[in-house]
Amino acid sequence: MNSFVQRHRGSVIGMVSGWDRLRLRGTLRMLANLTGMMRFLCYTGHLLKDFGKYARETSSRVRQQALAVVERADRPVIYLDSPRSNKEQVALEIAERDNIQEGIITAVTAVESCRSYDVRSDRSRGLLELYPRFRKCQHIYVYRIHPTFGLMYSRLQTWFPFSIHVGLNGREWLSRRMRGAGIRHLRRENCFAWVQDVEKVQGLLDEQVSFDWEKALGKLSREINPALPSIVGDYDIPYYWSIDQSEWASDVMFKRREDLQQLYPALIRQGMGSFASPEVMRFLGKLPASGHLSGNFAGEVISDYRKRVEGVRIKHRVNDNSIKMYDKGSVLRVETTLNDMRDLKAPRVVDGKGVYRAMRKGVADIKRRAQVSQASNRRYLEALAAVNTPTPLKTLTDQLSRTVHWKGKSVRGLNLLGEADAALCAAVGRGEFLINGFRNRDLQELLFAAPAKEEFERRRRSGQVTRKLRMLRAHGVIQKVPHTHRYVVSEKGRKVIAALQAVREADIQKLTRAA
Numbered sequence: 289m290n291s292f293v294q295r296h297r298g299s300v301i302g303m304v305s306g307w308d309r310l311r312l313r314g315t316l317r318m319l320a321n322l323t324g325m326m327r328f329l330c331y332t333g334h335l336l337k338d339f340g341k342y343a344r345e346t347s348s349r350v351r352q353q354a355l356a357v358v359e360r361a362d363r364p365v366i367y368l369d370s371p372r373s374n375k376e377q378v379a380l381e382i383a384e385r386d387n388i389q390e391g392i393i394t395a396v397t398a399v400e401s402c403r404s405y406d407v408r409s410d411r412s413r414g415l416l417e418l419y420p421r422f423r424k425c426q427h428i429y430v431y432r433i434h435p436t437f438g439l440m441y442s443r444l445q446t447w448f449p450f451s452i453h454v455g456l457n458g459r460e461w462l463s464r465r466m467r468g469a470g471i472r473h474l475r476r477e478n479c480f481a482w483v484q485d486v487e488k489v490q491g492l493l494d495e496q497v498s499f500d501w502e503k504a505l506g507k508l509s510r511e512i513n514p515a516l517p518s519i520v521g522d523y524d525i526p527y528y529w530s531i532d533q534s535e536w537a538s539d540v541m542f543k544r545r546e547d548l549q550q551l552y553p554a555l556i557r558q559g560m561g562s563f564a565s566p567e568v569m570r571f572l573g574k575l576p577a578s579g580h581l582s583g584n585f586a587g588e589v590i591s592d593y594r595k596r597v598e599g600v601r602i603k604h605r606v607n608d609n610s611i612k613m614y615d616k617g618s619v620l621r622v623e624t625t626l627n628d629m630r631d632l633k634a635p636r637v638v639d640g641k642g643v644y645r646a647m648r649k650g651v652a653d654i655k656r657r658a659q660v661s662q663a664s665n666r667r668y669l670e671a672l673a674a675v676n677t678p679t680p681l682k683t684l685t686d687q688l689s690r691t692v693h694w695k696g697k698s699v700r701g702l703n704l705l706g707e708a709d710a711a712l713c714a715a716v717g718r719g720e721f722l723i724n725g726f727r728n729r730d731l732q733e734l735l736f737a738a739p740a741k742e743e744f745e746r747r748r749r750s751g752q753v754t755r756k757l758r759m760l761r762a763h764g765v766i767q768k769v770p771h772t773h774r775y776v777v778s779e780k781g782r783k784v785i786a787a788l789q790a791v792r793e794a795d796i797q798k799l800t801r802a803a
Contacts (some may be wrong), residue, residue, distance in 0.1 A: 291779060292669035293540060299547040300540055302486030305662055306493030307458030308478070308535040308623060312651070314509050314527035316516075319449035322420055325405060329418075331523050336416040339407045343448055346519055347425065350446045353515040354428050358395040365395045376441065379431035388433060396429040404447045423447070430512065436504065438464045442512045452512055452527065454505065458496055459537075465492045479539050479619050486541075497658045501651040505529045530649040536661030537623040538669065545618040552599070552615050555672055559602040559613060560593060607631070611664055622668050624661040629653075632660055633724050642771050644724070660723055667722050670779065671786055687763075688784065694762035702763060704788050711735065712756055716766055717777055717785035725774035728753050 293303050318324035329335075334342050355365055364382065368375065375396045383393045404423050407416050425447035434440050438460035443453040459478050466473050469492070472484040483489045509527045510516075516525075542548040593602040601614035608627035613620070626632070633644040634656040647653050647660070689701040702709045715734040716726060731753050733739075740746040757775060760766045765781035768774075777785065 290666055290669055290673075291783075292673035295673040296540075296542075296547075296551070299543055301482060301543055303538060303540045304480070304483070304486060304490050304493055305536065305538040305665060306462065306490075307496050307658075308537040309533070310456050310458065310531065310535070311533040312454040312456075312505065313530050313532045314452035314454065314505065314512075315530065316449050316451070316525050317528045318523075318525045320451070322405075322418060325449070326418055328520075328523060328525075332521070336407050336418060339405075339418065343405075347447050349518070350444070350450060350513060350515045351426060351428065354430075354444055354446070354513060355395060355397075357511060357514060358392055358430060361392045363392045363394055365397065367397045369398075371398070371400070375429055376431070379441070380439075383431075383433070383439075390433045390435060393431040393433065396431070397426055398429070399424050400427045402427070402445045402447060402451070404445075404449070434508075436464070437461050442508070444512050450513055450516065452509060453532070454508065458493070461496060462489070462492055465495075476617060476619075479537075479616050479621060481541060481618050483541070497655055501654060502529065505651070529651045531626075531651060531654065531657065532649070533625065533627050534657055534661065535623055535625050536658060536665065537621050538662070538665040539616075540620040540622075540669070542618045542620065548615055548618055548620055552620070555613065555620075556593065556600055556602055558672060559604075611668055613668070622665045624664040626657060626661060629657075644772075663723055667782070670782055688765070692762050694758075699759050699762040702759070702765075704784070710788065712760070713765070713781075713785050713788060716760065716775070717782070717789075721777070725769050725772075725776040727773050727775075728757065731756070 290303060293300050319328055358365055366378065378396065379393050401422055401424050403420060405418055406421050407418055410417050425445065428444045428446060429441055431441045437456045440454065440456040445451045463475060466489065471488060473480050474482040593600055599615045601612055603610055603612035610625045613622050629647040629649050632647040634647040634653050636643055636645045647656055688704065691701050692699050704710060704713065715731055728750055732749050736749060740749055761768065764778055765784065766775045767778050769776060
């Protein structure tokens with residue numbers, strides 16, 4: 289059980305975690321790059337001098353066949369000439385008016401910019417050349433109530449390379465599954481204030497992770513762009529599905545709205561106060577060894593809060609990834625949003641060995657994406673629980689100060705208020721290590737002012753850090769990740785580090801008045 293839920297178990301119904309909003313992208317990878325597009329034109333026998341005519345005719349065919357699916361369902365096609373128009377709201381109004389329970393609601397067409405191709409003359413060589421450029425074309429939005437996904441939309445680019453975007457909502461999906469399973473629940477907008485069986489509902493959310501995305505999206509793409517087979521012929525080009533953006537939400541359901549409202553201001557203060565430091569704020573990013581934004585880090589790190597109609601939202605953002613917390617009445621939501629995978633790792637097998645590589649945006653890595661997002665939410669909530677726990681610091685640290693025996697050897701206790709051990713705990717508890725863990729050399733960069741210039745010095749430092757890691761492992765502050773050289777902070781360690789940081793940064797005058 290999550291320590292935050294355990295901490296507030298008297299006032300909490302339970303917690304469920306899973307996908308909130310997902311924005312997926314279908315790409316014809318062969319047509320999405322210049323080389324592949326040229327090969328396709330050569331294979332199909334289309335000359336560059338005729339590309340303009342061929343592209344217009346093909347685009348017209350894509351539009352006609354895509355809209356024909358909507359017309360056969362006897363649903364309206366609407367053209368919107370303003371980018372400010374809320375397409376989803378228009379679709380919802382039509383669904384309510386026509387009492388649509390399943391199937392296509394409407395199609396909305398709009399002229400929007402896209403990345404495509406054009407032909408120009410290279411006078412120096414006397415040749416025509418294909419080149420990528422941005423242009424405007426008609427896009428077809430189709431809103432439907434899918435038998436599995438529920439309310440969703442698709443967006444088809446009707447000009448080469450015919451990319452598809454799909455937007456769906458995991459909570460909408462869950463609502464349909466709960467109704468089908470006969471699980472009673474109370475839904476408020478995009479969250480559930482109460483569910484009859486928390487464990488069963490979590491099981492339904494877990495199914496979304498192991499779902500056969502490739503198969504379902506492949507079937508959907510044939511409905512969205514039915515003209516594709518006639519365009520590519522036997523030049524088999526399937527859609528490659530990736531995740532442009534994912535939102536993974538952990539909802540803590542409180543029994544009474546008043547219980548959360550009483551607690552929430554303290555959570556906001558802790559989030560903006562304790563989590564404002566780089567070590568805690570950057571749950572999803574990287575930090576140079578110096579502790580300052582320099583070196584190879586060229587992004588933005590921002591922590592802010594915003595007052596909304598529903599309440600106060602706190603958000604920590606590192607480049608394009610973020611974690612935020614906000615209240616939805618009687619529900620506390622912590623949500624991790626991932627857009628950029630370059631800072632995240634996924635396990636792979638290379639030459640028979642387990643290694644970590646950059647996480648892919650493709651749906652092939654959706655399980656790992658879910659694991660990383662869930663870990664981020666869980667650790668954020670556990671950090672809040674540790675900061676707010678009334679347990680005396682002495683209870684957490686008394687045992688750590690004693691000598692212990694581990695693997696047949698004596699290991700000294702920690703002096704948590706001493707500079708050296710406090711700096712060590714602060715280093716292993718840094719925000720950038722919360723997801724992928726840390727290695728010996730990561731700590732060397734933090735614990736030593738400058739890099740080692742000689743091999744002897746490098747080995748000496750490695751040995752020193754190894755002994756420190758052994759000490760932390762002996763006291764249960766960190767754990768080794770199996771089959772790797774990485775370590776992560778344990779639940780016990782997170783509590784100690786969070787409490788230690790709060791004590792070291794506390795105002796002496798306030799402590800004196802509270803004594």
